[in-house]
Amino acid sequence: SQTPLYSEWGLKKSKRLMIDGRLAIDIDDTNNQLSCVGIEAGYFVENNLSVNFALHILDVEQSGKDAIGLNPSAQLRWHFIAEDKWSMFIEGGAGFLRTSANVPSGGSQFNFTVQIGTGFSFDAGNQNRWLVGARWHHISNANTYNNNPGRDNIMLWAGLSIPY
Numbered sequence: 654s655q656t657p658l659y660s661e662w663g664l665k666k667s668k669r670l671m672i673d674g675r676l677a678i679d680i681d682d683t684n685n686q687l688s689c690v691g692i693e694a695g696y697f698v699e700n701n702l703s704v705n706f707a708l709h710i711l712d713v714e715q716s717g718k719d720a721i722g723l724n725p726s727a728q729l730r731w732h733f734i735a736e737d738k739w740s741m742f743i744e745g746g747a748g749f750l751r752t753s754a755n756v757p758s759g760g761s762q763f764n765f766t767v768q769i770g771t772g773f774s775f776d777a778g779n780q781n782r783w784l785v786g787a788r789w790h791h792i793s794n795a796n797t798y799n800n801n802p803g804r805d806n807i808m809l810w811a812g813l814s815i816p817y
Contacts, residue, residue: 669695673812680805685715701732717758738776745769761798767791782814
């Protein structure tokens, strides 16, 4: 039997890169949307439990001045159901957000981001995986500025994860 080039999905010490895209709608004002693309590097610290570091470029459409931004973040993803061809996971993480205009309007250009969610992975062949998910995504400056209106989003996302 031939040994695979990369370790099997979700095994401790395996590493993954993911390119993903996201779309989010503000819970309080559905005219406020954000979309982003980015890259994520993941490392499985235990079987089916990964720590992931991501960098995303955001396009924020909102009441007031629209903005673009950069969002580095870290999160944990636990595949609590892990089959050969698919898995189901929960995830949570946090990061920073720097934007070209205040997000939300009346807020600040520097914010923190928090997110929790769930999703699935599916075998895409050659040790690659499609990941899809939904999450609550929060943007806030944590009262580090005079105004802190915050923004809560429902986010849908999808990405392709490859071993490295």
